[in-house]
Amino acid sequence: MDLKDLYHEIIVDHNRRPRNFRRIENPTRVSEGYNPLCGDKLKLYVVEKDGVIEDVAFEGSGCAISMASASLLTERLKGKPAEEAETLFGQMHDLLTGKGEDIDTEALGKLAALEGVKAYPSRVKCATLCWHTLHAALQGEDLATTE
Amino acid sequence: MSTAPEKLSESDSPLDLSAIRADFPILDQTVQDKALCYLDNAATAQKPRQVIDAVAEYYRRDNANIHRGVHTLAERATAAYESARERMADFINASATEELIFLRGTTEAINLVAQSWARPRLEPGDEILVTELDHHSNIVPWQLVCEQTGATLRAVEVNERGELDLESFEALISRRPRLFAVGHVSNALGTINPVKHLVERAHAFGVPVLVDGAQATPHMAVDVQALGCDFYAFSGHKMYGPTGIGALWSRKELLTEMPPCQGGGEMIKMVSIERSVWNDVPHKFEAGTPNIAGAIGLAAAADYMESIGLDAIGDWEHRLLEHATRRLSETPGVTLIGTAEQKAAVVSFVVDGVHPHDLGTILDSEGVAIRAGHHCAMPLMEKLGLPATARASMAFYNTLEEIDTLADALVRARELLA
Numbered sequence: 385m386d387l388k389d390l391y392h393e394i395i396v397d398h399n400r401r402p403r404n405f406r407r408i409e410n411p412t413r414v415s416e417g418y419n420p421l422c423g424d425k426l427k428l429y430v431v432e433k434d435g436v437i438e439d440v441a442f443e444g445s446g447c448a449i450s451m452a453s454a455s456l457l458t459e460r461l462k463g464k465p466a467e468e469a470e471t472l473f474g475q476m477h478d479l480l481t482g483k484g485e486d487i488d489t490e491a492l493g494k495l496a497a498l499e500g501v502k503a504y505p506s507r508v509k510c511a512t513l514c515w516h517t518l519h520a521a522l523q524g525e526d527l528a529t530t531e
Numbered sequence: 532m533s534t535a536p537e538k539l540s541e542s543d544s545p546l547d548l549s550a551i552r553a554d555f556p557i558l559d560q561t562v563q564d565k566a567l568c569y570l571d572n573a574a575t576a577q578k579p580r581q582v583i584d585a586v587a588e589y590y591r592r593d594n595a596n597i598h599r600g601v602h603t604l605a606e607r608a609t610a611a612y613e614s615a616r617e618r619m620a621d622f623i624n625a626s627a628t629e630e631l632i633f634l635r636g637t638t639e640a641i642n643l644v645a646q647s648w649a650r651p652r653l654e655p656g657d658e659i660l661v662t663e664l665d666h667h668s669n670i671v672p673w674q675l676v677c678e679q680t681g682a683t684l685r686a687v688e689v690n691e692r693g694e695l696d697l698e699s700f701e702a703l704i705s706r707r708p709r710l711f712a713v714g715h716v717s718n719a720l721g722t723i724n725p726v727k728h729l730v731e732r733a734h735a736f737g738v739p740v741l742v743d744g745a746q747a748t749p750h751m752a753v754d755v756q757a758l759g760c761d762f763y764a765f766s767g768h769k770m771y772g773p774t775g776i777g778a779l780w781s782r783k784e785l786l787t788e789m790p791p792c793q794g795g796g797e798m799i800k801m802v803s804i805e806r807s808v809w810n811d812v813p814h815k816f817e818a819g820t821p822n823i824a825g826a827i828g829l830a831a832a833a834d835y836m837e838s839i840g841l842d843a844i845g846d847w848e849h850r851l852l853e854h855a856t857r858r859l860s861e862t863p864g865v866t867l868i869g870t871a872e873q874k875a876a877v878v879s880f881v882v883d884g885v886h887p888h889d890l891g892t893i894l895d896s897e898g899v900a901i902r903a904g905h906h907c908a909m910p911l912m913e914k915l916g917l918p919a920t921a922r923a924s925m926a927f928y929n930t931l932e933e934i935d936t937l938a939d940a941l942v943r944a945r946e947l948l949a
């Protein structure tokens with residue numbers, strides 16, 4: 385196994401300089417995610433209007449995989465319909481748990497850089513934490529854990 | 532990388548390291564195509580052939596249930612189990628063999644004291660005292676019993692070096708808690724607490740003391756009489772023995788007063804539907820068929836450690852600690868967490884720009900096994916303001932070269948992520 389598959393340069397970059405790493409003052413939805421295994425913690429802010437994610441940002445601390453995954457999520461979803469978030473969540477989940485044969489990784493774009501995580505089962509939750517948290521936010525729940 | 536080219540020869544070791552390593556079959560393997568470098572001994576230690584063989588031999592030749600058969604195998608198994616008890620009582624210098632109760636491990640031992648000794652005594656307004664350095668298994672059982680009884684749990688503070696703050700201890704012990712429960716050696720930072728002194732002070736206020744010895748018995752000779760404590764708990768798997776076996780030691784008077792926690796076979800003298808008569812100590816606390824093979828394996832681990840010599844083990848582990856402390860503090864971006872004056876061979880650290888969990892994965896790809904996380908000491912991590920640390924914990928079979936491998940791998944981890 386090559387570590388570079390896990391720590392793809394996109395992941396290293398997003399961990400060093402997370403995008404949309406900030407607080408949103410008046411979010412329409414907010415949720416906190418916690419991964420008890422690693423202690424990864426993040427808070428996701430969403431401004432949703434008429435079914436569209438107008439703004440999305442996060443704060444928190446965690447390993448490179450969880451930080452980069454959250455950063456990539458915000459970059460990808462800003463300005464997109466909320467429905468797309470749910471579809472992507474399902475695709476990311478399949479990709480990371482190795483059930484992603486049918487997934488069009490090209491359509492996933494930069495998110496596909498996380499694919500290397502599937503070879504490290506203990507780290508999958510690090511990558512999915514932000515997706516669980518977004519899902520909880522969109523459902524109107526204020527807490528998500530990977531347990 | 533190291534600048535001072537100290538000669539890293541294993542011939543400096545008072546131990547015959549290559550012979551010792553040959554006793555641990557698991558060490559001789561590659562992980563991810565690299566030689567395994569096992570530095571997660573505080574989580575669980577590896578087992579020498581002598582322990583593995585003792586367990587296998589028991590199952591091959593002597594396996595039978597104990598204390599109730601009259602046939603030859605039952606007698607052999609009973610004798611082996613009871614001689615393991617004698618061996619372990621002697622290992623911690625208990626004054627009587629029956630003062631040693633075989634249990635699953637430290638966790639079960641502490642829960643037994645919480646439920647059987649503390650619970651009937653506690654009332655609302657009473658206090659139990661622990662410390663911020665403690666492992667969850669020396670915190671949560673006390674929380675449970677406090678909830679059950681309305682008592683309050685308090686904790687001695689730690690200072691920035693990871694030592695107990697003795698002023699905080701004095702202030703809290705003078706409130707006369709019903710019990711003081713303290714770790715002998717911290718698994719998260721390696722701090723060795725001044726247990727003898729703490730016990731003297733606690734006793735001056737009439738407070739009994741439980742010592743969590745899970746991280747002490749692997750590294751040093753423990754003498755419960757010299758420590759003066761009232762309860763001592765430890766786990767077999769941390770001291771080169773099997774998992775699922777450990778012990779609680781206490782003085783006979785205390786154990787005799789305590790009601791059993793679990794009912795079943797073995798722990799009774801007589802049963803009728805109306806009432807039962809408890810068996811004598813220690814059997815009163817060993818309901819059901821115990822971990823016979825585990826006890827035998829644990830005794831073999833004690834024999835093995837003593838054949839090497841606890842002083843020699845301590846000396847070599849101290850060299851390993853010094854070397855690890857020096858190499859890691861010289862590595863750019865590495866900060867050691869826990870710099871107590873008295874430490875066991877544990878180094879906790881953080882690396883600038885590399886989260887401990889990424890470090891764990893990256894080091895694994897170099898064959899190096901360490902632990903990353905909160906080390907079951909979340910209150911301590913909270914106090915230190917850290918979500919997690921990386922921890923390398925050494926055993927006497929580790930070499931200076933393995934520590935160099937760790938230090939070099941940390942440099943590469945920073946190149947990759949920082």
Ligand SMILES: Cc1ncc(COP(=O)(O)O)c(C=O)c1O
Pocket residue numbers: 573574635636637638639666668669714716717718743745746766768777907
């Ligand atoms: C200091 C300390 N106390 C208690 C325990 C719990 O031991 P066990 O899991 O063997 O019951 C551990 C082990 O993780 C420990 O390090």
